[in-house]
Amino acid sequence: MPEQNASSLGEAVMAMGKRPLWSALYAETDEQAMWSVQMNDDHEAFARLVQRWEEPIFRLCARLTGNSHQAEDLRQETFARVYAHRREFRTDKKFSTWLWRIALNLCYDALRKRKRHGECPLEDDQSGADGERDFAADEPSPDLQAVAQEENEIVRQALVRLPETGRTVLALRYGEGLKLREIADILELSEAAVSYRIAVALDQITQILEPSLNEGKRLRQ
Amino acid sequence: MNHPSHEEWLPYLEGEASPEVIKRISEHLKVCALCASEMEGRRRSLQKLQRLGWPRQRRVARNWVAPTVKWGLAAALVLGMGFGWGRFSAPDAQAIEKGVAMRVRGELRQEMRADLLAAYASDAQSAKDSFRRELGQEISVASAKGRKEERQALVEFLNRFEQKQATEFLSLRKDLETLASTADDRLQQTRWQLAQMVANAEPVNAKP
Numbered sequence: 001m002p003e004q005n006a007s008s009l010g011e012a013v014m015a016m017g018k019r020p021l022w023s024a025l026y027a028e029t030d031e032q033a034m035w036s037v038q039m040n041d042d043h044e045a046f047a048r049l050v051q052r053w054e055e056p057i058f059r060l061c062a063r064l065t066g067n068s069h070q071a072e073d074l075r076q077e078t079f080a081r082v083y084a085h086r087r088e089f090r091t092d093k094k095f096s097t098w099l100w101r102i103a104l105n106l107c108y109d110a111l112r113k114r115k116r117h118g119e120c121p122l123e124d125d126q127s128g129a130d131g132e133r134d135f136a137a138d139e140p141s142p143d144l145q146a147v148a149q150e151e152n153e154i155v156r157q158a159l160v161r162l163p164e165t166g167r168t169v170l171a172l173r174y175g176e177g178l179k180l181r182e183i184a185d186i187l188e189l190s191e192a193a194v195s196y197r198i199a200v201a202l203d204q205i206t207q208i209l210e211p212s213l214n215e216g217k218r219l220r221q
Numbered sequence: 222m223n224h225p226s227h228e229e230w231l232p233y234l235e236g237e238a239s240p241e242v243i244k245r246i247s248e249h250l251k252v253c254a255l256c257a258s259e260m261e262g263r264r265r266s267l268q269k270l271q272r273l274g275w276p277r278q279r280r281v282a283r284n285w286v287a288p289t290v291k292w293g294l295a296a297a298l299v300l301g302m303g304f305g306w307g308r309f310s311a312p313d314a315q316a317i318e319k320g321v322a323m324r325v326r327g328e329l330r331q332e333m334r335a336d337l338l339a340a341y342a343s344d345a346q347s348a349k350d351s352f353r354r355e356l357g358q359e360i361s362v363a364s365a366k367g368r369k370e371e372r373q374a375l376v377e378f379l380n381r382f383e384q385k386q387a388t389e390f391l392s393l394r395k396d397l398e399t400l401a402s403t404a405d406d407r408l409q410q411t412r413w414q415l416a417q418m419v420a421n422a423e424p425v426n427a428k429p
Contacts, residue, residue, distance in 0.1 A: 155273050199230070203259075205266050206266040209262075210262045210266070
């Protein structure tokens, strides 16, 4: 998570780019940066927020839409909306919750538009696998990469077949590693409801990925 | 049989269940093959989701390198085609060499002729008009014949001219000697006549 990444001094310095070293001695919270943006139209503070959050937001949008190009657009739109509505942010609330919610709403809008136009949600390019290779410390052999790519593609297709609610909770829980409480805040649900949705979504994706299990489930019912 | 609910199996699957729940579910899975296979299926799905290569941002370097390589290959292809076309369509090297040699030879000939003319023309006092004219004509003829012939012609011309000059000089000397001799005779004759005239005039003037 971004907060966790920025917690260590070295990582904070890296994340803050050109900022002086002394400024890394204290970890500026997202809420402090957003307050600065809200009160002073502080562009630098806004740039820091973008720097911290652009990749998680991109990942979420990509998982929900299954399209990295659309995810790029949605990420930009998310931050544009954050800046445009900066006065509406309440500093007693968590910035990340507000940000995730904006991104999710934009994703839902995009998915609905796409559904109306009958477009295919999945892209054909291998940007996911390529991106993974970019950040991998130890590159697996080409054969293993091919197997991993194939598996990734199957899981991505299965994920896109899930309902939006299931896709969202799986993306937030297993993609971003959010706690049940955080997901509950973002979706404005109870933790129990989130837990239930995750369990249902996990069962659904398992049925898609492992059709042989369906027979046993049907027999039990 | 009391199968575990999602409130129980989800924390169990994620490793967040309490020890009691872990114990109860573990025991249940030993006796319920259906739940065990389902749990295994969920576990595999969870692992796949966790290691799923989600689409990531493309690095700037990737966007920079790929077009550069593409443009580099395109440039190499165009240069290669140009080089090949040039190799096949270029004129023969020997023909070019011959042409250049001829041109250089011609230019050298012109320059040499101009230098010679200038050299003779600059020495205006010593050179005669006829000499320059004749020499110019001779050089023109010689240059048309080629370098070797030119030299030969020049040598011949110089020899001829020297002979001519020598002949003219001898003739002039003879003329001058004749003239000097004639002048001397005439002088002596005049002197004699003057002496005669003086001798004839003296007796008339001597009588009182």
